Amino acid sequence: MIVLWxxxxxxxxxxxxxxxxxxxxxxxxxxxxxxGSDSVALLRAMSALKTRGEGRLCAAHLNHxxxxxxxxxxxxxxxxxxxxxxxxxxxxxxxxxxxxxxxREGLEEAAxxxxxxxxxxxxxxxxxxxxxxxxxxxxxxxxxxHRILRGTGIGGLCGMPRIRLLGPAVTLIRPMLGLRRAKLLxxxxxxxxxxxxxxxxxxxxxxxxxxxxxxxxxxxxxxxxGVVDALLRLAALAAEVQNVVDLLVADLSRQCVSVGGPxxxxxxxxxxxxxxxxxxRELLMAxxxxxxxxxxxxxxxxxxxxxxxxxxxxxxxxxRPTPGNSSTRPVSKRMFPGNVLAxxxxxxxxxxxxxx
Numbered sequence: 001m002i003v004l005w006x007x008x009x010x011x012x013x014x015x016x017x018x019x020x021x022x023x024x025x026x027x028x029x030x031x032x033x034x035x036g037s038d039s040v041a042l043l044r045a046m047s048a049l050k051t052r053g054e055g056r057l058c059a060a061h062l063n064h065x066x067x068x069x070x071x072x073x074x075x076x077x078x079x080x081x082x083x084x085x086x087x088x089x090x091x092x093x094x095x096x097x098x099x100x101x102x103x104r105e106g107l108e109e110a111a112x113x114x115x116x117x118x119x120x121x122x123x124x125x126x127x128x129x130x131x132x133x134x135x136x137x138x139x140x141x142x143x144x145x146h147r148i149l150r151g152t153g154i155g156g157l158c159g160m161p162r163i164r165l166l167g168p169a170v171t172l173i174r175p176m177l178g179l180r181r182a183k184l185l186x187x188x189x190x191x192x193x194x195x196x197x198x199x200x201x202x203x204x205x206x207x208x209x210x211x212x213x214x215x216x217x218x219x220x221x222x223x224x225x226g227v228v229d230a231l232l233r234l235a236a237l238a239a240e241v242q243n244v245v246d247l248l249v250a251d252l253s254r255q256c257v258s259v260g261g262p263x264x265x266x267x268x269x270x271x272x273x274x275x276x277x278x279x280x281r282e283l284l285m286a287x288x289x290x291x292x293x294x295x296x297x298x299x300x301x302x303x304x305x306x307x308x309x310x311x312x313x314x315x316x317x318x319x320r321p322t323p324g325n326s327s328t329r330p331v332s333k334r335m336f337p338g339n340v341l342a343x344x345x346x347x348x349x350x351x352x353x354x355x356x
Contacts, residue, residue, distance in 0.1 A: 011179070011187040012045045019175035025053025027129035032119055033059045033082070033089075035074040035196035038134040040081070041184040042176060044193055046132070047085045058126055059089045062118045064096045064111050067200065074196045090126070092118040108206060123170045135160055135174045138181040141231040142211050149211075151300065154245065155282075157238035180228075249282050257287060264352040265291065269312040269344075280307040288340075293353055297337030305334070309342055310349045 008016075031046060033039045043059060050057050061078040063071050075091060082089035100110035123131045140159045147156040164172045176184070188195060204210045219227045256271035265287055272280050281303045288295050309332075332344040343350045 009045075009048070009187060009190065011041070011183055012048050014179060014183075015045045015175060016049055018178055019173065021049045021051075021053070024130055025050065025055055027055040028127055029055065029057050029130045029132060030090075030119070030123045030126060030128040031057065031059045031087075032115070032131065032133045033061050033078050034198075035061070035078045035081075036134075036198060036201075037188060037195045038136055038139075038176070038181065038184055040193060040195040041187050042132065042134040043081065043085070043087070044191060045187070047087060055129075057087050058128065059087050060119055060122045061089060061091050062115050063091065063093045064114065065093060066096055066107070066111065067198070070199070074198070077196050090122050092122070094118065108208065120166055120170065124167070128170060131166065131170055131172045133172065133174050134176055136176050136179055136181045136184065137232055138212075138228060140177055140235060141228040142208060142216065144231045144235050145216065146208060146211055149207075153278075153281075154238050154242050155285075157234060158242050159235040159238075161239075245279065245282055248279055249286050252279065252283055253286060257283070260350060260352070263291065264350065266348045266350055267310055269310065269347050269349055272311040275311065277304075277307055277311070280311045284310060287351065291351075291353070293340055294338040302336055306336060306342055309334070309344060 029046070031039070031043055033043050046057055059078065059082045061075060063075045065071050067074075079089050079091065094111075094114040096107065096111045096114050099105070099114060100107050105113070119131055122128075144157060144159045147159075160174060160177065162174050162177050166172050200206075201209060202213065204213060216227060224230060252271065252275065256268035258266050258268075260266040267283075267287070272283070275283075284303060284306055285295070288298070334342050336342055338353065339355070340351055340353050343352075
């Protein structure tokens with residue numbers, strides 16, 4: 001533990017060790033603050049550590065308008081706390097129920113999308129170098145377990161990355177991913193700092209809440225008292241493996257991927273024919289991400305079929321049946337979710353997003 005000066009709280013010292021103030025004191029930093037315990041702890045700790053430098057701390061709060069008067073009270077609480085700490089606070093408001101219905105998303109997904117859109121736009125407008133969220137080690141463990149239950153690959157087992165580029169000028173950072181929530185609550189108790197409690201976080205109709213309040217406690221009680229630490233180790237090991245895969249994919253991409261036109265990518269099949277199926281799928285996912293094509297509707301069956309096409313496997317023979325495709329005839333052309341057309345042309349596979 002690092003002690004920077006007298007009277008620093010142990011949690012502030014832990015945060016400073018994980019993300020030294022020297023790395024952010026001279027730039028603009030935007031903190032995502034919901035008013036809950038984790039984000040309030042982040043706000044108080046970052047405020048305590050910001051003692052020098054030319055940069056500034058700002059806060060951002062999105063009112064999702066999901067809980068009527070309680071949502072308004074959350075907003076008022078964050079605004080007042082920031083005023084007392086002399087930290088500028090940006091407030092946004094969203095109609096999450098309306099957007100969820102319009103875009104056919106779950107409420108949790110719609111709220112998350114609205115939140116990150118607001119945060120990214122605010123960070124860009126303020127010229128923030130870093131966008132900081134208050135995700136903890138407990139959040140990471142819940143994320144990994146959630147992905148295991150839904151079905152995931154190595155990349156999903158990595159959990160949330162500590163650092164992620166949002167653009168050429170803004171980086172998302174989660175400096176508290178190594179800290180347990182209990183430590184943050186103890187910190188707020190020591191400060192006598194209140195925070196807001198969102199009753200929807202206890203609603204076990206939501207999968208995430210069932211994992212937090214039922215599944216993880218049950219696993220700790222009956223199987224492994226250190227289940228959270230075990231999940232965190234799994235995430236760390238998966239991240240190491242994924243880093244190796246990413247390097248392979250980047251090198252392979254330089255060899256065989258080219259831009260064919262607007263929203264169009266060409267992939268040389270010959271370069272992929274000797275590659276492991278897993279690497280081919282990872283390459284295709286990297287292409288999808290770079291093109292900003294929708295990935296959520298792409299399940300394992302779709303990635304696997306596309307991988308067969310891209311690697312030239314069985315294109316002169318048959319492909320195994322996939323959901324909605326019981327044919328054993330060769331696949332040389334297929335529309336994938338997100339209106340992405342995959343088509344074999346000579347020695348290449350052409351991927352192009354088409355208008356519906």
